[in-house]
Each structure stands twice: as C-alpha cells, then as structure tokens.
Amino acid sequence: MSAQAAMLGNLVPAHIRNISAYIPSKPDDVLREMYKCRQLYRLNNNENALGPTSQAMEAIKKFAPRTAAIYPSGDAYHLCHRLAERFGHSPEAFLVGNGANEVIAFVIKAFCQPGDNIITAEKTFAVYEWVAEFSGFEARLIPLRDYGFDAENMLRAIDEYTKILFICNPNNPTGTYWSEEKLRAFLDRVDGRQIVVLDEAYAEFVEAPDFPDGMKLLHEYPNLIVFRTFSKMYGLAALRIGYLAGNPAVVDIIRRTCVVYSVNALAQTAALATLEDNGEHVAATRRMVSAAKAYLHAELTAMGLFHLAGEGNYMMIRLPVSDTMIYRKLMQQGFMVRTMTGFRFPNHIRVTMNTLPVMEGFIGALKSVLPGL
Amino acid sequence: MSIGKTVEMRMPLLRDMLPVAVGCAEQTARAFGFGKEEQLSLSLAVEEVFAFLAEKANGDETLQLAWRHGGYYLETACISPPRALPTKVFNMTARLALEDEDSLADMGLLLAARKVDHFKIGREKDGGMGIYLTLEKRYPQAAPESGTVIPDSGFGLSPHGREEMKRFARLATTCYRDAAPAFCRFPGKLVDMVSSGEYDAVLALDDKGNIGGGFLWGYNGKMAEGYGPYIFSGQDGLAAVLVEGALEKLARTGVLCLIIRQPTRQIPAAYFEPLGEFNSLAPDGTPQGHTALYRQIEEDNGMTVFTHPHIESFIRERYKSLALPRQLRPTVYEGERRLPDSAISTHVDRLQTTATLSILVAGDDVQDNLAKHIAALRNEGIKNIFFELNLGKAEEVQLVPAVLGAGFKPRLILPWAGCGDLAVFSHSGGE
Numbered sequence: 086m087s088a089q090a091a092m093l094g095n096l097v098p099a100h101i102r103n104i105s106a107y108i109p110s111k112p113d114d115v116l117r118e119m120y121k122c123r124q125l126y127r128l129n130n131n132e133n134a135l136g137p138t139s140q141a142m143e144a145i146k147k148f149a150p151r152t153a154a155i156y157p158s159g160d161a162y163h164l165c166h167r168l169a170e171r172f173g174h175s176p177e178a179f180l181v182g183n184g185a186n187e188v189i190a191f192v193i194k195a196f197c198q199p200g201d202n203i204i205t206a207e208k209t210f211a212v213y214e215w216v217a218e219f220s221g222f223e224a225r226l227i228p229l230r231d232y233g234f235d236a237e238n239m240l241r242a243i244d245e246y247t248k249i250l251f252i253c254n255p256n257n258p259t260g261t262y263w264s265e266e267k268l269r270a271f272l273d274r275v276d277g278r279q280i281v282v283l284d285e286a287y288a289e290f291v292e293a294p295d296f297p298d299g300m301k302l303l304h305e306y307p308n309l310i311v312f313r314t315f316s317k318m319y320g321l322a323a324l325r326i327g328y329l330a331g332n333p334a335v336v337d338i339i340r341r342t343c344v345v346y347s348v349n350a351l352a353q354t355a356a357l358a359t360l361e362d363n364g365e366h367v368a369a370t371r372r373m374v375s376a377a378k379a380y381l382h383a384e385l386t387a388m389g390l391f392h393l394a395g396e397g398n399y400m401m402i403r404l405p406v407s408d409t410m411i412y413r414k415l416m417q418q419g420f421m422v423r424t425m426t427g428f429r430f431p432n433h434i435r436v437t438m439n440t441l442p443v444m445e446g447f448i449g450a451l452k453s454v455l456p457g458l
Numbered sequence: 459m460s461i462g463k464t465v466e467m468r469m470p471l472l473r474d475m476l477p478v479a480v481g482c483a484e485q486t487a488r489a490f491g492f493g494k495e496e497q498l499s500l501s502l503a504v505e506e507v508f509a510f511l512a513e514k515a516n517g518d519e520t521l522q523l524a525w526r527h528g529g530y531y532l533e534t535a536c537i538s539p540p541r542a543l544p545t546k547v548f549n550m551t552a553r554l555a556l557e558d559e560d561s562l563a564d565m566g567l568l569l570a571a572r573k574v575d576h577f578k579i580g581r582e583k584d585g586g587m588g589i590y591l592t593l594e595k596r597y598p599q600a601a602p603e604s605g606t607v608i609p610d611s612g613f614g615l616s617p618h619g620r621e622e623m624k625r626f627a628r629l630a631t632t633c634y635r636d637a638a639p640a641f642c643r644f645p646g647k648l649v650d651m652v653s654s655g656e657y658d659a660v661l662a663l664d665d666k667g668n669i670g671g672g673f674l675w676g677y678n679g680k681m682a683e684g685y686g687p688y689i690f691s692g693q694d695g696l697a698a699v700l701v702e703g704a705l706e707k708l709a710r711t712g713v714l715c716l717i718i719r720q721p722t723r724q725i726p727a728a729y730f731e732p733l734g735e736f737n738s739l740a741p742d743g744t745p746q747g748h749t750a751l752y753r754q755i756e757e758d759n760g761m762t763v764f765t766h767p768h769i770e771s772f773i774r775e776r777y778k779s780l781a782l783p784r785q786l787r788p789t790v791y792e793g794e795r796r797l798p799d800s801a802i803s804t805h806v807d808r809l810q811t812t813a814t815l816s817i818l819v820a821g822d823d824v825q826d827n828l829a830k831h832i833a834a835l836r837n838e839g840i841k842n843i844f845f846e847l848n849l850g851k852a853e854e855v856q857l858v859p860a861v862l863g864a865g866f867k868p869r870l871i872l873p874w875a876g877c878g879d880l881a882v883f884s885h886s887g888g889e
C-alpha cells in the first residue's frame with residue numbers, strides 16, 4: 086500500500102474498519118482445479134437443480150442481444166404491474182431489486198439512523214445482520230428456541246431505537262416456520278410500532294397448510310414488508326432479481342433509498358415470463374425436493390446423524406466432526422455444501438436438495454469421508 | 459485503535475532530541491497509570507532504540523513515536539519512513555561501528571528488547587520500518603482458590619462480569635497449575651485483556667454464580683489463538699458446550715481459524731483437526747510436547763503456495779493430511795540478483811521465553827544473520843526459538859536451505875495465519 090493509500094485509512098469509519106469483506110466462493114473451474122475433482126455439484130446455495138421455468142428459458146433465448154444497449158425499465162414497470170395483478174395489490178406496493186439481498190439494504194437505509202437497532206435471530210440468514218452492521222447500526226441477535234425464531238424474546242428486545250424486526254420464514258438454515266396464528270399474534274403485539282420484515286425467500290417450497298401467506302397479510306398490517314426472490318424456486322439466481330411488497334405508503338419511503346436501474350433487462354424479462362408458469366415448475370420442484378428429503382432422511386437416520394428437515398429446499402445435518410474439514414473432503418469428491426459454523430451451528434452442514442442421483446452421490450461421498458459410519 | 463488512548467509525536471532523528479523522546483515515554487507511561495518500575499523500563503528501552511537509530515541516521519530523518527494504551531499493556535511504536543535507514547539496521551543483532559565510544563549502544567536493539575515484555579520489528583504497510591516495544595502492566599498475583607466445591611450439574615453458557623472472570627482465572631490456575639496460561643495468575647490482568655477487545659472468553663456459570671469452566675482466545679489478525687477448555691465441574695459435555703460457544707462467537711467476525719497450541723486434556727476432539735507436534739520448553743525449562751489443534755471457521759477455497767524441494771515432502775504430507783486445497787509451486791534460488799543484506803524480524807516474548815523470527819528483507823547473508831540472532835537470543839536466555847516462513851512469498855521460500863542450515867526444522871503449517879499459510883520451524887537447540 087502506498088503512503089497515500091495508508092493515509093486514506095483515516096477516512097474509514099470505525100464500524101467499517103472492524104469488519105471483513107464477505108468472501109464469495111471461487112468459480113467452478115477454479116474450484117475443480119484446486120480440489121482436483123472432475124465435476125462439482127453445488128449444494129451450497131439452495132439453488133433449484135431443475136433450473137428456471139421453461140417460460141423463462143424461452144424468454145432468455147428470445148432476448149434480443151441488441152437491446153443490451155438500452156437501459157432497462159428503472160422501476161421494473163411491467164413486472165410490478167404483473168406482480169400487482171397476481172397478488173391483488175397495487176403496482177406501487179412492489180419494489181424490485183438486484184436480488185432480495187439488495188432490498189434488505191433498501192429497507193435498512195430507509196428506516197435506520199445512527200443509534201438505531203434491528204432485531205433478528207442469532208442463527209439465520211446473515212445478510213440482515215451484515216447490512217445493519219456495515220451501515221453502523223446495532224443488530225440484536227436473539228437465540229433460536231427449538232430451532233425456530235423466538236417471538237417472545239424478540240419482542241422483549243425491542244426498545245425505542247428499534248426500527249425493524251427481520252423474520253426469516255421458513256428459516257434458513259433450520260427450515261422452521263411460524264404458522265399464520267403465531268405470526269399474527271406477533272404482529273398484533275408489535276402493533277404497528279416497528280417495521281416487520283417477513284423474508285419469504287423459500288415460501289414457494291412450503292406445503293404446510295398453516296404456513297402464512299405474507300402477501301395476504303399486507304392488507305391488514307401496514308408495517309409488514311414481505312421479501313420474495315426469483316433466485317430459489319424460480320431458478321434465476323444468476324440474473325439477480327428479487328422484490329419486496331408492502332403498504333404503498335411504506336414502500337414509497339423505501340423507494341427513496343433504492344438504486345434505479347439496478348435490475349437488468351434480461352432479469353426483468355425472465356421474471357415476467359416466470360410468472361406465466363401454470364404451477365408445473367413449482368410442482369416438479371416440490372416433487373424433487375420431497376423425494377430428496379425422504380431419501381436423505383432414511384440414509385441419515387441409518388447413519389445415526391441428527392438432521393433437521395423442515396421446510397425449504399435444504400436440510401441441516403449435524404456431523405461428529407468439524408464441518409469446515411468435511412467441506413474440504415466433500416469438495417475433493419465434487420460435492421459443495423455450506424458449512425454451518427458461519428451460521429453459528431458448528432459441526433453442521435446445510436445441503437441443498439437435488440435430484441436423486443446427485444443425492445445418492447452425496448451420501449456416498451459423506452459415508453466415505455466420515456470414517457466409522 | 460481507540461482514539462484518546464494514543465499519544466503520538468514526530469521528531470527529527472537527532473541525538474539532541476533523545477531527552478524529548480525519553481521524557482515523553484516516561485510521562486506517557488505515568489499518565490496511563492503505569493508504575494515507577496514500568497516507567498523506568500520503558501524510558502530506558504526508548505532511550506536505547508532512539509540512540510541506536512539516531513546514530514545510524516544521516517541527520518535529516520524523522521522518527522514517529524506512538525504510544526498506545528492497550529489496557530493491560532503500553533505499546534511504543536518507533537516508526538521510521540521508508541528507506542530512511544539501511545534495512546540491516548533493523549536486525550536485532552545490528553551493532554554500531556566499533557569506533558563508537560558508548561559500549562551500551564553497541565548492544566543495539568538487544569538491550570531495548572531486554573527492558574520490555576515483547577519486542578517486535580516489522581515492516582509498515584507504507585514500507586516504513588517499525589520497532590514495537592510492549593510493556594505489560596504489573597498486576598498482583600492471585601492466591602489460589604481453595605476449598606471451593608463445584609457442583610456436577612446446572613452449568614450453561616452465560617454472560618459474565620469482571621468478578622466471574624477473576625474467579626475463573628483463580629480456578630484455572632488452581633486446577634491446572636502450569637498448564638494454565640501464565641496470565642491467569644493475575645486475575646486483574648485477564649479482566650483487562652478481555653476488556654481491551656484483544657481477548658475474549660466464554661464461561662459456564664450456574665444460577666448460584668459458580669463457575670463450571672471456561673475457554674479463552676486472543677485475536678491475532680485473521681487467526682484466533684485459543685486456551686483451554688478449563689473444566690472445573692464434573693458435568694458431562696461441558697467442554698463441548700464451551701467450545702461450541704467460542705466457535706459461535708467467532709463466526710461472522712472475519713476470523714478464519716482458531717488454533718490451540720496447548721489444548722487441555724478435556725478438549726472435545728470432534729471440533730478440531732490435529733496440526734502437528736509442537737515442542738517447547740516452559741519458562742522453568744521443563745519440556746512440553748503438545749499436539750496443536752486447528753479449527754477452520756470459514757470455508758477454504760484454496761490458494762497457491764510456494765515450496766522448496768528441501769521441504770516439499772513435509773509440505774505435501776501436511777496438506778494431504780489436512781485435505782487442504784493448495785497448488786504447490788516449486789521455487790529455488792538460481793543466482794538472480796538479490797540484496798546483499800537481509801533483515802530478520804524478531805518477536806521476543808520474554809514472559810514465555812520464546813522468540814519468533816521471520817524474514818523482513820530477503821538477502822544473501824540470511825543464514826549468517828539467522829545464526830547471529832540465534833546466538834544472541836540464546837545468550838539472552840530465550841528457550842524457544844521458532845521461525846515462520848510465509849509460503850505465499852517466493853523470495854522467502856527460496857531461503858529454505860539457509861533456514862534449515864541455521865538449525866531449524868519444519869514442524870507444522872498454520873493455514874491462513876499470515877497473508878497465506880505459514881510454515882513454522884523450530885530451532886533444534888531449544889527442545
């Protein structure tokens with residue numbers, strides 16, 4: 086670093102100086118070479134092994150390359166209108182972002198100022214906590230109770246500086262969820278005093294009848310914001326597109342902090358086409374997920390490994406050894422899982438559900454790297 | 459670095475300025491609450507460093523002095539701008555010219571190192587050179603905790619206050635004697651270490667305030683160094699609870715790994731990987747052999763490291779047994795031009811009578827230079843001498859024959875401990 090660059094260090098605020106950048110995994114070709122494996126199955130990001138919907142694939146194929154020169158719709162105009170029809174809200178109730186990750190940042194920016202805090206679970210998706218912290222706001226992390234979000238202790242942690250409560254429903258990585266009854270009771274206790282974000286990134290995978298539909302509850306709770314993404318069920322993770330929905334007056338506030346043109350035209354086109362799916366894609370994906378879960382459940386039970394198979398297209402497994410070590414050993418065999426130490430579940434891994442042959446390969450690899458099982 | 463706890467000054471590197479530097483050192487130590495004895499040690503150490511550097515400087519250089527109060531220690535940094543002084547000056551064993559009258563100054567930096575608890579030479583990010591003198595505060599030693607009966611159940615992780623921390627320190631020293639870290643003998647020190655933010659702890663408490671056990675760690679760049687777990691209760695599975703608590707606290711902090719050089723016998727093996735044997739001598743001279751344990755916190759996505767044919771089989775074996783994805787790039791020195799003078803960074807930990815050497819500047823004379831450092835350190839009564847080789851730097855790895863020639867043997871690899879992996883060598887005279 087030059088002397089000048091070192092001096093610039095004085096410009097860095099304390100809350101940035103003390104954190105590290107997120108390290109994304111390397112591209113497949115690099116990883117294959119590092120780990121000397123021929124193929125690589127990514128079972129780490131909860132993507133959909135069946136890919137996008139056929140409608141979206143068709144739309145991507147038809148995308149005219151020349152239109153790459155033209156700016157996209159800055160507010161995803163058509164997509165918001167289509168979402169409005171689908172969910173029975175006005176187009177102003179929607180705000181589309183470069184993945185749900187981006188809308189997390191919009192919400193925090195819109196409501197928090199120095200001294201404020203957000204509340205979420207200690208063991209959940211990391212981005213709520215990260216964005217709060219790198220923006221200089223406190224993240225109050227409430228331990229899970231029986232692997233699920235602890236409503237009572239979240240409510241107890243609220244003070245006059247609390248602006249947002251984040252609930253991941255179903256929770257990544259435990260697969261637990263709040264029923265409609267539980268969610269309503271929580272929202273009633275919050276009583277409109279704070280923003281409640283319901284992250285439904287995996288809602289389309291859930292089949293449980295008592296699972297709440299956040300989109301419907303929006304009519305009753307103006308302080309509720311729902312996140313959805315096209316990355317998981319709809320297989321568009323590479324295009325980066327997700328959105329939030331809420332009361333138009335609240336969304337208008339959030340819109341003031343958002344980056345226009347952050348959602349590219351191809352993503353908007355593919356997302357629009359996705360909404361034409363007649364349910365076939367969702368049904369096929371759910372079949373794949375439940376077959377994979379049933380298979381893994383039987384195998385893991387036989388191996389004596391504790392596992393949590395709740396909702397969502399993932400499963401968390403407890404290992405008798407270090408998860409970060411098993412990660413490396415599974416990588417050598419071409420299976421990439423997510424280590425759970427980073428989710429504060431040491432010695433656990435999270436595995437994305439995939440087709441049966443891939444799951445069989447995974448179990449074979451797991452057996453070979455866990456001696457004595 | 460917390461603002462308000464540092465004192466900084468810049469001054470011409472001239473002998474005439476020496477009283478200013480020394481006076482400021484003494485006043486700073488006093489103002490930060492250090493006792494007479496510490497004030498004196500520090501001013502003597504600063505005097506040695508300043509006199510030595512002023513003698514070597516050409517008259518128009520500036521030295522930056524900074525004192526940082528770390529709670530349980532006071533660190534003095536003496537930083538010279540890039541290329542202000544010839545790098546060989548920064549060898550701990552560098553001497554002044556013989557015609558110099560002052561025989562004390564002839565001892566160079568060694569004398570300064572003798573006055574403080576930790577001494578380190580390093581390169582700054584901007585290419586400047588830094589000499590770091592750390593003086594620890596003196597704390598009263600605790601009486602052993604006797605007669606406490608610790609129940610066999612009812613313990614769980616709990617937030618703790620200073621009093622629990624102190625009681626933990628006393629219990630660790632009482633139950634583990636020399637196997638507990640020396641700092642536990644000074645409960646007040648442990649409290650200050652943890653409140654400095656450089657150390658952290660998890661304790662298991664019951665609802666009566668009894669302490670069932672604890673685990674400690676210190677932050678060292680991207681690595682955390684663990685101590686324990688220390689278990690005082692017969693409750694089943696307490697060690698695993700503590701280790702899990704520590705790992706959960708380390709998650710999402712940016713720390714890449716946790717190493718434990720001297721795990722206690724209660725360590726739950728399932729959370730760790732063995733790194734290799736680590737032999738050393740305790741301050742009283744008793745040999746200690748330990749299997750150092752390793753816990754990666756983040757997923758390892760691989761890197762390229764350099765190897766030298768003389769240590770390649772060791773490196774391959776270590777990486778294979780750790781299943782670490784590394785691309786090995788062999789490198790040897792083939793006569794290409796390099797600097798004639800090397801400089802060696804020395805970190806002396808007087809309390810543990812341990813010194814760790816590493817390469818500051820790769821130069822032709824490195825083997826001689828290492829030999830000089832080893833002789834000087836042995837002369838100072840330092841019992842354990844380690845050498846750390848950065849496997850991410852080809853010019854360092856090319857020096858392997860000199861390192862082996864100086865009597866070092868490769869012992870283990872610390873993944874991600876430097877700007878990449880570090881190979882740790884120990885000096886054979888020290889075991």
Ligand SMILES: Cc1ncc(COP(=O)(O)O)c(C=O)c1O
Pocket residue numbers: 130131183184185186187210253257284286287313314315316322325326327
């Ligand atoms: C719970 C949860 N929310 C949000 C996201 C972010 O999704 P996107 O790809 O839309 O940014 C993820 C992705 O892993 C997630 O697991």
